Amino acid sequence: MTTPDTQRPRRGSDILRVALRRNVGAMLAGTVLMGLYQAGETAFPIALGLIVEHTMRDRSPGGLALSIAALAVITTTVSLSWRFGMRVLQKANTTEAHRWRVAVADRGLQPVAHDLDLKSGEVLTIATEDADQTADIIEVVPLLISSLVAVLVSAVALGLADIRLGLLVIVGTALILTVLSVMSKRIGSSTREQQARVARAGAKVADLITGLRPLHGFGGNHAAFRSYRAVSTEAKQQAVTVARVNGVYAGTALALNAVLAAAVTLTAGWLAFAGRIGIGELVMAVGLAQFIMEPLRLFSEMPKYVMMARASAERMALVLGAPPATVPGQRPPAPGGDLAVDHVRYGALRGLDFRVASGEFVAIAVYQPRAAADLAAVLGSKVAPGAYEGAVRLGGQPLADLALDAVRAHLLVNPYEAEIFAGTLRTNIDPSGTSRTVAEAVEASLLTDVVALHREGLDHGVRDRGANLSGGQRQRLSLARALAADSEILVLHDPTTAVDAVTEQLIARNLARLRRGRTTVVITSSPALLDAADRVLVVDDGVVTAEDTHRNLLAGDEDYCLAVTR
CATH class of the missing domain: 1.20.1560.10 (ABC transporter type 1, transmembrane domain)
Incomplete structure (x- = not known):
């Protein structure tokens, strides 16, 4: 209101x-x-x-x-x-x-x-x-x-x-x-x-x-x-x-x-x-x-x-009467623009600097969990631009100059612990009832087995906080919701930690296929997701220390190999 x-x-x-x-x-x-x-x-x-x-x-x-x-x-x-x-x-x-x-x-x-x-x-x-x-x-x-x-x-x-x-x-x-x-x-x-x-x-x-x-x-x-x-x-x-x-x-x-x-x-x-x-x-x-x-x-x-x-x-x-964390601007972000993080210092981030081009699929391997969480918070506008040094830019425009609602419609950050709401599978995947990619999102997240288990299909009831779902099912449901939003830029934070290796491999392939031509950033240590990305950024001690494909990094970076192999 x-x-x-x-x-x-x-x-x-x-x-x-x-x-x-x-x-x-x-x-x-x-x-x-x-x-x-x-x-x-x-x-x-x-x-x-x-x-x-x-x-x-x-x-x-x-x-x-x-x-x-x-x-x-x-x-x-x-x-x-x-x-x-x-x-x-x-x-x-x-x-x-x-x-x-x-x-x-x-x-x-x-x-x-x-x-x-x-x-x-x-x-x-x-x-x-x-x-x-x-x-x-x-x-x-x-x-x-x-x-x-x-x-x-x-x-x-x-x-x-x-x-x-x-x-x-x-x-x-x-x-x-x-x-x-x-x-x-x-x-x-x-x-x-x-x-x-x-x-x-x-x-x-x-x-x-x-x-x-x-x-x-x-x-x-x-x-x-x-x-x-x-x-x-x-x-x-x-x-x-x-x-x-x-x-x-x-x-x-x-x-x-x-x-x-x-x-x-x-x-x-x-x-x-x-x-x-x-x-x-x-x-x-x-x-x-x-x-x-x-x-x-x-x-x-x-x-x-x-x-x-x-x-x-x-x-x-x-x-x-609580003051807002930030006073957003009024302009919308430019469609199809790139995502840039310019020398951001916040929490465990020590001057993080990288750029993701429009349509690119980039994975970020962050060695410290705190830094991964801080990066997701900054990108998700949970931290006011004035609370950190540096800038996050969409299409060259700082977040502080953009309307918050427009930013959230353009840039979706799906957190590690996304909420599951009481309702049905369908209302959790598509709360607004306007998405045209629900079926594709369900298939890409491998939620199809959950839908097939129940006679009601997508109308199967979900309890508050997903109490009647397993951890892996809740995580895949959250991923399906993020994919169904079909945003210009999608940031995922550890979207597959609760699923097995085979399912994770299939999800990684589906994600790369479904998001082709759309800007996608995945903060993860999953080998399957890292391998599916166009390139991998390695973040250690709050800064980017390496950048290459997953396989090249495995072959030439011993620390990376120890951090991401399972």
């Missing part, structure tokens, strides 16, 4: 202002309808008091029938205004929560500055729970106003009967809100801490699930489980603290509201006993004293919900 309203709000208050401004119409309609509902609720005991007063004085059947009709109108108004008012507000609430979920998810998928210490599990919690709680402000404000309307109408009606009753309601409401506003600040700080701890627990369990297989492999699963249990226990203890604070708040609010209602009732009884008000006014006062507890309850709960919405908005601002 890239509308101006949601472009990098710096603070939680910015997010709340955007949410309120974007839903002014719905909130106005909801406020009118909910105010009508509260006014109708308030009118009911007032009408009862008037009916009692007139019935005792006039004793007219026609007047009684008219009074019953008036009560029916009030009841119908209360019912319909509540129904349609809540429909309007909840629709706006749900829509606004969806907008912020999309905004957080979109921002989470973009590279941001590395000082934002949030893991994927935390971003997920922010995109769900915090987005929902922030959007609650859309309902809170109209309910707050309508509750205020009910309290004011009650105070005016009681004040017309006796000024002391009206003042009692106004002063009592002010005192209740003063006490509860102080308590709501404690709720806000406790809620922020709870949200942070729950998010950390979510991030921990996400990491645990991702690394479950290797953890089992070296026996580290028990230590990992204990680590998660500690984080989860902290989140549970904080949740208990928040529940305790909320319980004290709710209990205090209920007690104070009950005290005010009792005070109004007793004062009205004393005034009736003293002859200051009539029987009808006493009925009205007692009815309003009972009714007023509900708007007072809503009114007194609003500060709590406001603080919770502010706490959630502040957490969303951490993601939405």
Whole structure:
């Protein structure tokens, strides 16, 4: 989501202002309808008091029938205004929560500055729970106003009967809100801490699930489980603290509201006993004293919900307000251009310099795994151009001058550990549903045996993270997705480490055939892929130390021979 309203709000208050401004119409309609509902609720005991007063004085059947009709109108108004008012507000609430979920998810998928210490599990919690709680402000404000309307109408009606009753309601409401506003600040700080701890627990369990297989492999699963249990226990203890604070708040609010209602009732009884008000006014006062507890309850709960919405908005601002890792240019790369890495220094790269011509198939044998990962990160735009020395150029144009979306469409870097998503084989290979080379990609990656194993073929279901696939099947599925994208320049990082030697040989031949005429770079130590390439670049200690065909390097470079032969 890239509308101006949601472009990098710096603070939680910015997010709340955007949410309120974007839903002014719905909130106005909801406020009118909910105010009508509260006014109708308030009118009911007032009408009862008037009916009692007139019935005792006039004793007219026609007047009684008219009074019953008036009560029916009030009841119908209360019912319909509540129904349609809540429909309007909840629709706006749900829509606004969806907008912020999309905004957080979109921002989470973009590279941001590395000082934002949030893991994927935390971003997920922010995109769900915090987005929902922030959007609650859309309902809170109209309910707050309508509750205020009910309290004011009650105070005016009681004040017309006796000024002391009206003042009692106004002063009592002010005192209740003063006490509860102080308590709501404690709720806000406790809620922020709870949200942070729950998010950390979510991030921990996400990491645990991702690394479950290797953890089992070296026996580290028990230590990992204990680590998660500690984080989860902290989140549970904080949740208990928040529940305790909320319980004290709710209990205090209920007690104070009950005290005010009792005070109004007793004062009205004393005034009736003293002859200051009539029987009808006493009925009205007692009815309003009972009714007023509900708007007072809503009114007194609003500060709590406001603080919770502010706490959630502040957490969303951490993601939405994070500065981007880079500010990309606006130009698209030239079609069919070459790829050049000019004296790049980053991490384990010590001035790396090479050029891949358009249509060439080049393999890069990197002796240090860290350098291979750093090279893939730089080429994949996961590192801002300003974070490394030198430049990466497409068709002679630096990446910093090119539009990021256009670069990613032109230059695809398939990482070593590519994600597999829940869905089907087809949706993993062609997520957009627009590729015309799915069949060729499946054949080239030798995923054909996986497709043939299942009656559904490409529509066979895939579990989250490819849990129902082997390591080799997941790797071939990832390779098929990269090939189906059919990008101008394709960079593969160790695409065959989980497959056997025979399969690897076939994939290498298929890759060279399918990508003929398209620029392809493979970062690998696989002899099959190295042999299939037009030429091989040897990278040692972050620089290119040799360049030739795979077979010539085998014959003349002993270090290369030791590094790549299996």
